[in-house]
Structures are given as C-alpha cells and as structure tokens.
Amino acid sequence: MTKIGWINFIVDTIFILFLFTIFPFQLGHVWRLVVLYALIQVMLGRYRDNVLLIWDEIQKILISHFCFFIVSLLFFRITQWHEVLYLVLITFIAAFFCLLFSRYSHIWFRPLFKKNVMIIGMGHTAAQLASTIEHNRFALMDVRAFINCNNSSLLPHAYQQEKIVEADNVFLLDNLEQIVQKEKITTVIVAIPQLVSSDIEILMNILGKMVNEIKVLPRTESLVTFDSRIDDFDGLLLISTAKSEISLFSCFMKRVVDILGGFVGCLMLIPLYWIVRHKNHKEGDFGPVLFKQTRIGKDGREFTIYKFRTMVMNAEQKLEELMEKDPAIREEYLTNKKLKNDPRITRAGKFLREKSLDEFPQFINVLKGEMTLIGPRPYLPREIEDMGDFYYTIIRMKPGLTGMWQTHGRSDVDFKSRLELDDYYFRNYSLWLDVTLFIRTVKTIIGGSDETAR
Structure with a gap:
C-alpha cells in the first residue's frame, strides 16, 4: 500500500464508520460491517500503486462497493427492509465520497507523493507518453528528463531518426547517472518501441541500481492486449493472444x-x-x-x-477544385483524408x-x-x-x-x-x-x- 493509499484507506474507513453511526444499525453489525468494508477495499486493490487513470479508479470503486453490498446481505442478518434501504444509501454515498476524495487527494498531495520520471527516448512514443502524463494528474508522475540514446557508447545499435521531443530537459544517455541523481528520478519509462531485447536488458541492468521502478512501452504489434493472458509453463513465459470475437452477452x-x-x-x-x-x-x-x-x-x-x-453545397466538387489549385491542400487531404482549416x-x-x-x-x-x-x-x-x-x-x-x-x-x-x-x-x-x-x-x-x- 502506498503512502497516498494509506491516507485514502484511513479517510474511507473513518467515513464509512461515520455513515454507519448516523444510520440506525445494531452496534455489533456496525463494527463488523466496517471491518468487512475495509477488507474488501484492500483485497480488491483499491490502495495499490497500479492505478494510473481515474477511469480505473472508478471501476475499482464500483466493483468494491458492489461486492461489499452483496457480501453484507449474504453474511449478516439484515432482514428488515429499512436496514436494506440504509445499506443501499450507505453504499452509494460511500462510493461517491471515495471517488471524490481519491481524485482530490491525488491533486492535494501531488507535491508530496509525485514520482520524478525519466523517459528514455525522444520520438513520437516519448512525446505521446509525456503528453499523457502532463494531462493526467491522477498518475502522480512528473516528467523531469528525456534521454537521447543516439550515438551512445552504452547502446551502440540504438538510433532514433525522428526526433519529436524538443525540450530543454533532453540529455545524453552517457550522462544517465548524473541526471538520475540531479533530478532525483524514482521512475524510468523506456519509450523506444523499436529497441531490441538486448538493448532493453542493458538498460535494465544499468537502471536497476539507480531507480525504484522501471516501466517499458513494448513493441507488441497488436499481439498483446488487455485480454492477453500470461502463463507460467514450467519456467517458460507464454502469452495467450487476445480474443477474436466479442461475447454474445x-x-x-x-x-x-x-x-x-x-x-x-x-x-x-x-x-x-x-x-x-x-x-x-x-x-x-x-x-x-x-x-x-x-x-x-x-x-x-x-x-x-x-x-x-x-459544408457548402457541392462540397466534393469544390474539394477537387481546391486540390487542383493548391498542391499543399492536395497533399494534406491525401495524407489525413480531411483538411484542418477546411474553407468549405x-x-x-x-x-x-x-x-x-x-x-x-x-x-x-x-x-x-x-x-x-x-x-x-x-x-x-x-x-x-x-x-x-x-x-x-x-x-x-x-x-x-x-x-x-x-x-x-x-x-x-x-x-x-x-x-x-x-x-x-x-x-x-x-x-x-x-x-x-x-x-x-x-x-x-x-x-x-x-x-x-x-
């Protein structure tokens, strides 16, 4: 459980205890229900460090509170209709509170608990990753540096021809250790999908002694998805490919x-x-x-x-006229299948x-x-x-x-x-x-x- 996870756990538990005290439940039920609530939240991973998006947090909150409601009905003698109604209200109020507090706790405590992130790479993937982190405060990440792997003695075969990232905090791979210390980096994300496994292994060996966490954006070619399954086949790692059909349900x-x-x-x-x-x-x-x-x-x-x-009438005809008159418009449309500033x-x-x-x-x-x-x-x-x-x-x-x-x-x-x-x-x-x-x-x-x- 992370530090911010402990804060959320304590606040959520105190709030659910408060709700049970203001609704007329038997005292014995109250304490058992509070303990059950806390256990379910922990068991379903509410306070771990693997939730990077608010959408994932919403899903975990909904599932954990639904499970709490069902288990409470099955294992406790809540037979009176008014107590069932109270339990429904408590579950909905608690879920809404958890969502609000989880969201704002990541904002309020961000300066204390954010991770200083270094991105290995400076191409399209690195730029897209940095943009996602910048607009996603829930992940508690702060990009402090990008690493240029070109012309490096550590990775002589790594080369990125397309340089998308243009920032003051782009550094050479050979200066890796100094940058990690200077920027107090705790998390490194390798964002060069075309790196071969031997290059990734070299980076892992170097970084493993410097930082607490290493993440890799792999080149999967659509073979690995969220429906893929990783199996331990007697010491061999097997990846089962994604589903090919959507279920009837x-x-x-x-x-x-x-x-x-x-x-x-x-x-x-x-x-x-x-x-x-x-x-x-x-x-x-x-x-x-x-x-x-x-x-x-x-x-x-x-x-x-x-x-x-x-668009104006006869838009297709006018598009042909525009492309015939302006080669730049023709190139833009043929590339993107649309015009950004379409005069039509x-x-x-x-x-x-x-x-x-x-x-x-x-x-x-x-x-x-x-x-x-x-x-x-x-x-x-x-x-x-x-x-x-x-x-x-x-x-x-x-x-x-x-x-x-x-x-x-x-x-x-x-x-x-x-x-x-x-x-x-x-x-x-x-x-x-x-x-x-x-x-x-x-x-x-x-x-x-x-x-x-x-």
Whole structure:
C-alpha cells in the first residue's frame, strides 16, 4: 500500500464508520460491517500503486462497493427492509465520497507523493507518453528528463531518426547517472518501441541500481492486449493472444444500450434539426439540413449515414477544385483524408463540428442497427485501399457515433493513427471501455476538449 493509499484507506474507513453511526444499525453489525468494508477495499486493490487513470479508479470503486453490498446481505442478518434501504444509501454515498476524495487527494498531495520520471527516448512514443502524463494528474508522475540514446557508447545499435521531443530537459544517455541523481528520478519509462531485447536488458541492468521502478512501452504489434493472458509453463513465459470475437452477452448489452440511446438521441434531434435549419436560413443557406453519404458498415456492408450538412453545397466538387489549385491542400487531404482549416465549412457547420453535434443525426443509424453508440469510425468506401490490413479488423464491429478517435485527438489525429485507435478498440473491447469513452465524449462536447487529468 502506498503512502497516498494509506491516507485514502484511513479517510474511507473513518467515513464509512461515520455513515454507519448516523444510520440506525445494531452496534455489533456496525463494527463488523466496517471491518468487512475495509477488507474488501484492500483485497480488491483499491490502495495499490497500479492505478494510473481515474477511469480505473472508478471501476475499482464500483466493483468494491458492489461486492461489499452483496457480501453484507449474504453474511449478516439484515432482514428488515429499512436496514436494506440504509445499506443501499450507505453504499452509494460511500462510493461517491471515495471517488471524490481519491481524485482530490491525488491533486492535494501531488507535491508530496509525485514520482520524478525519466523517459528514455525522444520520438513520437516519448512525446505521446509525456503528453499523457502532463494531462493526467491522477498518475502522480512528473516528467523531469528525456534521454537521447543516439550515438551512445552504452547502446551502440540504438538510433532514433525522428526526433519529436524538443525540450530543454533532453540529455545524453552517457550522462544517465548524473541526471538520475540531479533530478532525483524514482521512475524510468523506456519509450523506444523499436529497441531490441538486448538493448532493453542493458538498460535494465544499468537502471536497476539507480531507480525504484522501471516501466517499458513494448513493441507488441497488436499481439498483446488487455485480454492477453500470461502463463507460467514450467519456467517458460507464454502469452495467450487476445480474443477474436466479442461475447454474445456484450453484443446483447451493447444493442440494448444502443436502442435506448438511439431513441433518446432521436428525440433530442428533433429540436436541434429546426435550430440548425433556422441558423442556415439566416446565413442565406437554403440547402438540405441533413447530409447523406455511403459508408462502410459491419462485415464491409455499405449503408447510408446521416449527418448535419456542415459544408457548402457541392462540397466534393469544390474539394477537387481546391486540390487542383493548391498542391499543399492536395497533399494534406491525401495524407489525413480531411483538411484542418477546411474553407468549405459554413459558419453554423463550424460550431456543430467543434461541439461534435454534426454527428447527431447518426442516432437514426444507431436506432436502425447500422451503427452503434461507441465504435470504430465509419470509413468511406474510397478509403478501403488506404486502410490496408486494418480494414479486416475494423469491419468486425459496427461503426460508432463516437469512439477512440473522437476522444483521443479528433482533428489532430492523422489517418493512420485513427486506424490504429480503431484497431485498439476492437482488440481491447469491453463494456467498461464503452463507458469511459462515452464519459469522455460528453466532456468533449461540454468543454470542447478532453483532459484525462481533470
């Protein structure tokens, strides 16, 4: 249990004791229930150092409190209805309090308990890792240094051609020991996926004497996911690959949620349609409010997608004209399949896109069963060739109204990265992942950005 884990444990236990004293339970029950609550929280890993995201903490809190409620009913003589109701209220209040205190304790005590982190690498992976740490205060990490492994006597075969990280705290690998001491580094993360095992072993041997914790971002090529299993086969480490299909229960629950969400979304679409229509007419745009387009669905079947029209009429024709006149625009579109500052977007369309409201008519597709609330991006038929092998993974699920791409960068993510995110979503799918992506989508719509730290 970590130091901040002890703080959370003590505060949570005192709070649950307080709740049981203000509700009329028998005194013997109170102490046994408090002990049971504390044991379940510890046994389910609530206070360990392996929780890096607030989403993981929420999941652990929900599971631990649900288990506490069920075990309390099974093993204690709580037979009166008012006591059952009190237990329900106590469980909900305790879970909500634990979530709030866990979040804010990581903020309040961050200066005391944060880890000074050194990142080995200066490429895209290192930059992405540093950005995630910067926007994720819950992990209690503070990046103090990056290490450039190029031209090093320690790793003569390691070389990063693409240098993304441009900062004052980039140092040479040969000065590793001095930097660890100067910056008081406690955690090192190796963020060069292309390193071979012999290079990683050299780094482990060097760093093992200097720091308490070493983490590695491996090059897995999608073979290892959160559903992979590590087995000890009589001294040999075996990794069982990820699932290839989503369970029938998950499919059923996903469809139930889609029907409910699609129905509510279509009701909300009605007033939004008339608002957008009114705004377009004020700007002198009397074209159709909705835009229809053919997209790729599950198993490669094509379907008609509905969106709010956010561009001027004859947008495809004007795109061809723009690409013909400006080679830079042609290169940008062919690379990313979209333009960052697209001159074809209307004033009303710009607002709809910023708030992700242009996707609202897709609730119709969700209700029809052609799409799902959370899923891969609905790609265009002309993009199949550019999708490569990712195509065969992505079409195994219905396309989603929102998903990994929309909550992990949106317009700042290039085409290949979108494919990788959608591939990740399929290989690591769970109902909980849908919940976290839904919450992040709501935060994006309300706040215009997504921050894992807040």
